[in-house]
Amino acid sequence: MEEPVTGAADDEEPTHAVIATRGLTKRYRGGQLAVDGLDLTVPAGSVFGFLGPNGSGKTTTIRMLMGLIEPTSGTARVLGRPVPRAARAVLPQVGALIEGPALYGFLSGRDNLLRYDAADPTADPRTRPGRVAAALDRVGLTAAAGKKAKAYSLGMRQRLGLAAALLQPRRLLVLDEPTNGLDPQGMREIRALVRELASDGTTVFLSSHLLDEIEQVCTHVAVMTRGRLVTQGPVAELAAGARGRLVVTTPDPADAARVLKERGATDLVIAGDRVTAEPPDQDPAEVNAALVTAGVRVRGFGLERGSLEDAFVALTGEGFDVAG
Template structure:
């Protein structure tokens, strides 16, 4: 069942009246494997045109949820809708508009990267035979594999295999793209390329769902976030709203940092020095009171703003409880 972040209503799941059309949604989604609950009554909204990062520890239900969204696994209970079609019954209508890379691509080891991609392209229902070679070459170039296109797949590094899998997703225009750990095995340059491709898809209005354990990548690329914990959605919404809702501090920029620290502590206001200034705790003291105390003490306040919580801090707060409740091996390869 869906819960919210204690810090505010910005992270609550407004399932009854979504503000924007949804590319995908689940209601009461549940999956049980041999008595083990992998996903438990998940209500998930994926807004059209968003880049949604799905976060969660191992065993949180991310991959199982994605499988059910794509019709690869039938739910034990609940409803799934993808591009306006009920799943899995509507898979034939929805999936041609969806490109997905889930738990790594499956390619033939003794074929070249290009030949593997040609086989994938031949199975694309919306790609004419005459257009296949050009589509394959364009996809290879887009992911930076043109030079290695004629090398055998078995000689590819993990990062190159990930790139080829992404190329298979990009063979034709999509309304939605689903990527499960897309930067796995990539070096920094490859990671930047994935960021660029996701940004291009977003600019084109494509909905992107990204499952990742790399919080910095999610923060750099995503507009929305859904955090899963032990099979439940514990928070979801726009990334900026989620980060701001977790704030309980005021960042004060001042040349009188030592005086500011001394003044705040004398007034029993928690504070600490950071590279950006003095961070004052607002848990028990409102921001105007903090500023009043500083100004009266003669502290030169150059700037004051709500401190922005990092995604790592938010994620830790949401998932630190019961993080080991679910057996990582129980959910059939769940990640």
Template sequence: MSGAADLVIETTGLTKRLGGRSVLNGIDLAVPRGSVFGFLGPNGSGKTTTIRILLGLASATSGDVRVLGESIPRALQQVLPRVGALVEGPGFYPFLSGTANLLRLDAADRYVSPSTRRQRVDTALERVGLSQAAGKKVGRYSLGMKQRLGIANALLTHRDLIVLDEPTNGLDPQGTREVRHLVRSLTEEGTTVFVSSHLLTEVEQICSHAAVLSAGSLVAQGSLEELRRAGEPRLRVVTPDLPQTHTVLRRLGTTPDDDGASPGAHIITAPLPDGVTPDRIVRELVEAGVRVNGFSVDQAGLEDLFVALTGEGFDVVQ
């Protein structure tokens, strides 16, 4: 774990209750400086509630929250000018153009110079690929274009921390790729990016660290490599001899799954039993008369790990 000075977001025992129902259960987040941190979990797991508390938009029932080294909500006025955010989808005046909306929003920021306002707006629109639609009324924008405009608002000036809640919602594949590239470029400028998502693909492709939230509880946290290593290895056997294979694998101490079948063969997967080498497994299968058409041992992927941790599937489409 990084030292406190290296953490951009740090929560200790963060708890939120609503109407007697526990929404967050003692969350201990640790977001390293300079990381792209994926906040991953199924819809309804508490991701947006956590973000709202981090930004002072909601209060915690108990626990401590520090953002950029300062206590929240006590130091909100000092912290928020250094934070850009897109939370729960963008909200804009539909009768104004994209440029006009951003000009109004930038004018509300008393920490920036009015003399460079137009330049900031034009640069932000260019970064999210909306320069050609800058003069178009936002009411005629697609959902994906509104999402990009929301990201542009978060980028109007340099921020130490950018918080993006489901940033690729409504984007087509090209727009999604552009957002991924944008997030990577932000870290090159020294910005830490906190990305909330239920899309496993997004976290795997753009994040260096991640935390997994399930039903209000933090069930895993660390670098992506650490999370990948936490998944148990699984063996895979391709054979037409299903019953014999199950018998051998159970004898060796693992419970097999029959994942599917191809013509003349079954594909069987199971956790690699503790203390049993792959060589021994193959030898015992052959000695039992099993025709082994294929055999491999693979490290469990993030999807397998997250499903095991949360008991729920994730949307993994591009």
């Protein structure tokens, strides 16, 4: 297991960090410690996945980064500026979808976006209709633009909230569960949109309870548990560091499972002619030799590549229903 990440002092802040926190802490009244000494670094141009079990402090962190609540201690910088102190200068460059969109149900999807845009003092009213139309098209809502928002499904509401975040060019996009409520096709479209935005130079910071989604779309990831940062870094490196499962293919699965258990393997699962297990702390060649010596007919033997899910469970000791 990796050691918890430690951060640098403020004067050592990475030059290309779009988000950088140092010792960021939030303690609520009553003593609840929601975020504890967070040192987070989000590189420019990354698609950064933010993971953690329920109550791990993800949403509290996002709210502090957006200037919605003040930290108890520590610092946060977004686009190189301190928040919440410089929030007025920073937030026009940030698109955000946090805890679901707030919509006027009696207005159409298009009119909701027109209201959102009119509330932005930096928005040019002359280009407003064109930008609203482009945002609706980008999230696949053009056909439903005239429908009242109260008639939208949860997935359509998510799309409209994302459209609101895309009304202006953004250097940073912060998304809290962006595919919540979407069907598989909608999820694929949003993932493609996130990749497109990143390729255009927008840094995307997203939380999700879907590890598969993070693994498919994100370049970097951070894992939170109990208010503390457990690890952060490139997704490929984190997944590669996870210990894969041992897989044995054999017409003698029961005998193979017995031998593997004797050698110290755990969490054995038999499925047809496949036996999988958490590998023992031994040279795989020795385990394979033990199987052959015991008369097990080995047709296949190897370690599956570790996944982000494997890494997450190893780091937090928890499963992956991690919306929090």
